[in-house]
Amino acid sequence: MGPLSFPAREDSKLEYSNPEIPEGINTSKTHPLKEFLWLTGGVMAAIFALVLILILFADVITSYIPFSVEQNITFSGVEASTEEGPLPEYLQSLADRIVRAEDLPEDMKITIHYLDDETVNAFATLGGHIFFFRGLLEKLPNENALAMLMAHEIAHIKHRHPIRSLGRGVIVGLALSVISTAAGDAIIESFLGKTGYLTILKYNRDMESQADETAIQALNSIYGHLGGADELFKILKEEAGRLEPPVFFSTHPLTENRLYEIKIHTEKHPAHDVTDITPLPQEFEKWVEEKEEEKTISL
């Protein structure tokens, strides 16, 4: 196809021309480096101010973080634990009774994990996960002591101690993850650590006392007395004396004081008789041992 042709026209007075347009109408005259400095300076100052405010009010803000956010934080360590079998089931059923006694909110789901390890310890962590080590369970003489231990850990969850003790790091991380997911996750991770952060959660003495207080009330409402509960602290005291005091124990209130607390409460709600103390299930000892045997065979 060849080019279109137009016939000539009669009147041709119109003249067209393109004027020289001055520079800087469609573009900005600001030097790019100046803009860069203004922008980065301003944005960084804003983030800094935000983080500062978050740090100052961390403790207040943490109590407003919904429990579901905690549940969404994934962490390592859960894989190593057992949730199936008679022992974890028994522990979970006991936990459910305590949850009712402590009157936890509906959405606070407690998950019990059993770790086949000699460590004499138990701890509560983010997302309502509570870990029990074989080392501590096999030392417990009766259900009341176990219930005291469990009630104490569940009370930690109830009072939101795990997230409150992580406090600032997590708050700042969660806030920054709104701006940049990568930066936020990196901060949370650096505070939590990639592995083994579960056990480094430290609760201060006020938190421990609060948990003890709630646990004592729960035990009272379940059993009607505190008989046998003091056994737990006697074991912990023995452990603390035998080993060099681990971090876990040093942040707890002095065991003497805790025993004294229980004594005072026991005087208020006395156990009628030693026979009132609920024994552990008959197979409990077997459960705790059986696991050990299975483990040695598998090794």
Add this chain to the structure above:
Amino acid sequence: MIDLGVFLTLLALGYGFGRYAELKHYKSIIQREKELNILPAIAARTPPMISKACDCNLVTGNVVISVDYFKRFISVLRNIVGGRITSYETLIDRARREAILRMKQQAHEMGAKQVFNIKFETASIYKGKRQQVGSVEVLAYGTAIIPSQGG
């Protein structure tokens, strides 16, 4: 720390090369605009009144210009605070003027005296995809009026 180093290096490279290319480009644009000013490009849709018979032909000018790391970083910050994205303004300005110049150059080579009914098409090559270099395409097209050889 390494990430920060890489980031700052990219930023410095982006600024250095981007700025150099932009200043050089503007210099060339301004000079060629003066040269091709003899050939007006008009937005009017109908051909102007011409006494002599003439041929009309489609002329196009097309250009693709890439954004640099520095410009993109500034635009990201602008996404937070708002305002004129001046770093992109120069990019688009250069692309449009370059496209017109290429169109006019084509018309000039055909022996045209004017180009009328000029239009633009602007396209973002990367369409907002992440992890891709952003670049803009500008196509300018119009109808060149070439005086008929036969008269």
